[in-house]
Amino acid sequence: MEDVLVVGGGPAGMMAAIAAAEGGARVTLLEKMPHLGKKLLITGKGRCNVTTDFGQDQLIEHIHHNPRFIYSALARLGPREVRAFFEDRGCPLKVERGGRVFPESDRAQSILDVLLAALKEAGVTVQTKAAVEEVVQNKDQSWTVRTSAGSYTGKALVLATGGASYPATGSTGDGYRLAADLGIAVVPARPALVPLVCRPGWVQAAQGLSLRNIRIIFTAEGKVIYSDFGEMMCTHFGVSGPIILSASGRLVDYWQDHPGPIQATVDLKPALDEKQLDDRLLRMIKKDGRKQLVNGLKPLLPQKLISPFIAEAQLDPAQRMLDLTRADRLKMVHLLQNMPLTVTGPRPLREAIVTAGGIAVGQVAPKTMALRSHAGLYACGELLDIDANTGGFNLQIAFSTGYVAGHAAKACAAYFDGEGSSCK
Incomplete structure (x- = not known):
């Protein structure tokens, strides 16, 4: 014995x-x-x-x-x-x-x-x-x-x-x-500590991209469930990365009693306010106004994110920067601070x-x-x-x-x- x-x-x-x-x-x-x-x-x-x-x-x-x-x-x-x-x-x-x-x-x-x-x-x-x-x-x-x-x-x-x-x-x-x-x-x-599945959208289009120093906020029924600042990765199924893994436990708990999609917004530029972002766009237009949008946004966004961002904004990628209207700029500023996600659930337990x-x-x-x-x-x-x-x-x-x-x-x-x- x-x-x-x-x-x-x-x-x-x-x-x-x-x-x-x-x-x-x-x-x-x-x-x-x-x-x-x-x-x-x-x-x-x-x-x-x-x-x-x-x-x-x-x-x-x-x-x-x-x-x-x-x-x-x-x-x-x-x-x-x-x-x-x-x-x-x-x-x-x-x-x-x-x-x-x-x-x-x-x-x-x-x-x-x-x-x-x-x-x-x-x-x-x-x-x-x-x-x-x-x-x-x-x-x-x-x-x-x-x-x-x-x-x-x-x-x-x-x-x-x-x-x-x-x-x-x-x-x-x-x-x-x-x-x-x-x-x-x-x-x-x-x-717990598991990647999250999202409805098809910009994250799938930008799969493989790591977004650093961003802020994400998850909401349901008008209330914030979880928010965090840090790094997120775009994948073919949705999102992963440190802040997503940390959020997942709270979301899984919420889903126990509240099944259904959870909305999220990603602030790509949390260090800047609306005016600062608009001023930056104006400076980019002044400098590179003749460039098409798909090229003119390179100083602002990672390459992999430019096309998905333009699609989310419902703008023409071939449009010249100088042809952007004030309404277009404000739409872009809003998206830079509120890229939308719909989270439908966690990846399987075996992947946690x-x-x-x-x-x-x-x-x-x-x-x-x-x-x-x-x-x-x-x-x-x-x-x-x-x-x-x-x-x-x-x-x-x-x-x-x-x-x-x-x-x-x-x-x-x-x-x-x-x-x-x-x-x-």
Whole structure:
């Protein structure tokens, strides 16, 4: 019998196993994929935004669902401790815009290498290609996990199976099934940090274009649902990019009770007011008045956006700049500040960076990640109903909750042997 079993070889599971093995506890980590950390390797576009440089209060503001739940875990292992964990093990980190923390190598493999080395140093037994089929609590309160690679028994069990996005990496929602089989309430999974689908229009015509320093406002029933400033990407299906991913969680929540399209407007020039934009157009007309509109707008807009913008304004691309009327100019100024979008829904859950939903946190003790209904059972990471914006926040949540769950599971194993204080 092992002291602790950990199911799931992602960031939360690896950190839980490392924490549980401190002091010589016998720990086995079970992973259904051939290798650990497959999803970790694609985070941050392969660079791995491992944590944030923000303090706790600022970090909490970026958590969408159940932010208060994470306070205790962050107090135990916050961003500073995560940075020290990797840097003390030979992986120097750097801080980029928005407080994003990356390995100096710009390779997610550098982060995974540290975790793998820490698992080995801690003496954790790693069993890959072990898809979990059933989890059973035995009469003596120990846990048996039946997998495709055999059965394993431990005094305590940590579930760190992740969510249901990017299923090719192994995140296929297994933990939801295991929890439901044990009678644990699960909030339905839905996409968070996911691109958005738009009705055909100018964004599809400008696909591949990244628009930086723009402002977007989403409205429905006359009310603003979400607004943000930053970078957006035009795609063949709609929009993506940092501000879209951050908005998506709020929009998906809204769609739960209000199905239907959501309107949005994009301000392409948020630093300028109407008069400043009109004055700029007048200067362009004075300088390049004989140029056709399709060429004369090059100083104002990215090349890929010029034709879609002219079409949206219902103007003739062959029209000369000097032939623009005042009404034409005002129409263009309005569009520069209010390019319209109709958002019809999110991309599928399998394409989401993070899954919203999971084990309802009301059933979980925040100081230990223990399931209140089952002695010796712990949950952490994306399996819990807690998610955040992009910026390293979700990985920080995974490391913090994994660390707490691992230490609590180790203490529970000691209690099982009559030495510890509790399995709660």
